[in-house]
Amino acid sequence: MRLRRPLETRHWHKPAFSAAAALAVPDLALLAMDRMDLVLYTSAGAMCALYGHSKPYAARARTVAWVVLAMIASLAVGLVSSSFIDHTLLLVLIASALAAVHRMMCDATRIGPPGNLIITFISASAFFVPQRPDQIPFHLLLAVGGGAVAWLVCMAPWLVRPEGPQRIATARALEAAAGLLRAAPDATAGPRHATAAAVNAAWQTIFLVPARSTAKYTARARLERLLLQAESTLAAAGAPAGGSHSDDVPARVRTADVPAGVRTADAPAGVRTADAPAGDRAADAERFEAWARDLRRGRPLPEVALDAGQAAELAGIAADQEGAELDLRHPSPDHPRGFRAVFAQLRPGSPLLPVGARVMIGCTLAGWASMAIGSEHPYWAVVTAASVFQANITLSWQRAVQRALGNLLGLLLFTALLPVIHTGHLAMVLLVLLFQVGAEAWIPRNYWLGSVCVTPMALLLTSFGNALPASVLVRDRWVDTVVGGVIGLVCCVLVTNRRATDRIEAAMGRVVAAQDAADAVLAAEQPDDQEAGWARDRLAAALVELREAVEVASGEWWQRALPAERVTLTERDGHRTLARLVQHLTAPTLAA
Structure with missing residues (x-):
């Protein structure tokens, strides 16, 4: 329950106000046309404005475009399934399988916050919205429009910074x-x-x-x-x-x-x-x-001294290579890129596959249990179970407790705001925007605090297209939260990730290989700076991957004994070699 320090969450305003702006444009347009029943579709594209804020703008443009395409594809699966499949059990199964795909793809691409949760929430909702086949193209076109707005909003800061x-x-x-x-x-x-x-x-x-x-x-x-x-x-x-x-x-x-x-x-x-x-x-x-x-x-950068070679290089570029692709540091040639890197993460034997199986089984059972209880929103249980599943069982337990507390407080807040909500759609739109900003402001502090805003926002988005009594919404939301959280935790215990320890062994192997390659570069009479830089990049990435693998495996149960001593020795030797590489690479550049 502990809150992080504000300094650790100082950039919350970027995704918060980006998503609010991207939601406001289509929502206000629909409000003017009195078609608030279409909010789900425009929101599908607009919510993509939450992604890509840590990337440079050239890469951000590609990342957000891919997220929009993934959102539209997932929405299409949900709408087509809703049109042609009448069995709710089967709808829950397909939605859960899609949620597992979302989780594995987000982990493989390291897309960053908010991860798979937003795409899973939107697509799972689409499975249970009444739909006719002839409506699907128009609804997908609305999602494309919302995605275009999100892309423009995400790229707008490029004009300033x-x-x-x-x-x-x-x-x-x-x-x-x-x-x-x-x-x-x-x-x-x-x-x-x-x-x-x-x-x-x-x-x-x-x-x-x-x-x-x-x-x-x-x-x-x-x-x-x-x-x-x-x-x-x-x-x-x-x-x-x-x-x-x-x-x-x-x-x-x-x-x-x-x-x-x-x-x-x-x-x-x-x-x-x-x-x-x-x-x-x-x-x-x-x-x-x-x-x-x-x-x-945004203040001017300090000028640092260049050696003679760098100064000559820069002068030559200024004189002869204006507009050309310049020779700066680049990742090593064997650095995985694009689809190859993603598919490498999903190969047979990947530790992501048990995570996907855990998500699919847990979401399916949660949705079916919600139906058995009589909930009219089984996709809420699916989304809750999907959000509970974290890197290991320890983190999943923490997330389940956080979500339960946040949803309970969010339901109380929603109930208190019912008099305002009943004043009309304009008040509901303004509250959605306010809750969107609040969720992004508070989630980095702690997930339960952000859930206080996420819960009423989700209820409001549901209310636009299907005006159910508030008592039904509150009851279903609370029941589905408990069901999804409990079943999710049970699946975490039963579906263990036994490959977490294998990931440590593979990561240690990569560290040793990168260290041997670095030693070979440093052993040369005149080490090549480019080769040393690539060796440093490989070794640094391998050490980060090893530390992440250890932290994930340490939170799982029913594992083989972790090779703690070997990990310690491997990390120690790896960091010593990394220090030698850094010394070699920085000495010429940093010489006074």
């Missing part, structure tokens, strides 16, 4: 590095993992940023050099205990021409090793945090 997403990713890496510098020398394992993950995520974001002009090249190059500052802390923290000296750690860059808005005092003094005085490490952390604040607020 075209570098916003990559600046924020770099700021997060700097803040994580500041946390590593502030950590006690004997308690750096957790902050080190957090820093490695944040730096790796920032590099993956920057890799998506095109640099087809001198201006774009310069902006991206500055972010890369700032990101190297965050990464350089891993060299100190990853060094073997008692075996590192300050001379082995690359000096940080000096500040050259500092633009307005960046203080000269913010120039870094030098990476502090674990045995450096705490005051020096704190001073370095403060500089990182100051840089992060400047990045988040």
Whole structure:
């Protein structure tokens, strides 16, 4: 039940107001035409505005477009099933199978919040909306219109802050590095993992940023050099205990021409090793945090010194390669991309397959149990069960408790607002928009708090097309929440993910392979910087994957004994090799 700190959830307003704006346009248009019964279809496309906000705009355009297509395809399955299938048992089964597909695809693509929940909610609702075949094309066209509005809303900030997403990713890496510098020398394992993950995520974001002009090249190059500052802390923290000296750690860059808005005092003094005085490490952390604040607020980036080779390269680009694809860092050639990466996650033996089976069985049983009790909204039980299933049984238990508490409080809020709701559709639309903003503002603090807004919003969306008595809505919602939560938890216990431990073994194998490749690069007389960069990317990604696999398996029950000692040794050796790679890559760039 504990709430996260506001600083950890500072970007909630982006998806919140994007979704509210995308919903407002079609909802107000339908209100003017007195066709509020069509809200479900326009909302299907408009809710896609919740996705893609962490990606640079070029990648965001593709991501949101794919989400819209997935939403429309899922909506089409629901509408066609509703038109041609009369058996509710079969409808629940198909909706549950679709929910399992949503979960596996969202996990495989790492789409990020809100994950599969929104698509599952909309498509499951469509299975139980009365539908005629001749209406389907028009209803899908409404969803396309809502999706187009969502796409435009998601891309609109590009006009104001075209570098916003990559600046924020770099700021997060700097803040994580500041946390590593502030950590006690004997308690750096957790902050080190957090820093490695944040730096790796920032590099993956920057890799998506095109640099087809001198201006774009310069902006991206500055972010890369700032990101190297965050990464350089891993060299100190990853060094073997008692075996590192300050001379082995690359000096940080000096500040050259500092633009307005960046203080000269913010120039870094030098990476502090674990045995450096705490005051020096704190001073370095403060500089990182100051840089992060400047990045988040859109202030000019600090100019960092280039060596002669980089300066000549930049000058040559400015003179000869205007508009060409420029040579910046890119992911390794074997980095999986596109559909190949997604299908690799869903191959036979994948740990995502038991998760999909768990979702399908749990959602099906929850929907059937809701029907047996007499609920008129069995899809609510399906959606509840789908939302309960998390990465492991421990997290699923927490989510079930959070959802039950949030829904109960949300039902009380809905009941209290009935006099306002009964005043007409305009009040209902305004409440939907208000609850949408509230849900996105509160869910990052804790899921149960966000559910307080999600529950009345879902009831209002249901009320537009099918005006049932409030008592029936409240009863069905509460019954379906309890049924879906309980059955979901039972399925988590019965359908175990025995492949979670296999994922750890596979992840350790990837770390060892990446470490061996890195050692081979570093053993060369003159290590190639490009090969070293690719080796660093592979090793960092493998370490992040190993840590994630361990955390998932630790929350499952009925597992083989986790290889805790081997994991510890593998992570220790991997981070030491990563530190050596960072030292090699940052020393030439960061030389004063």
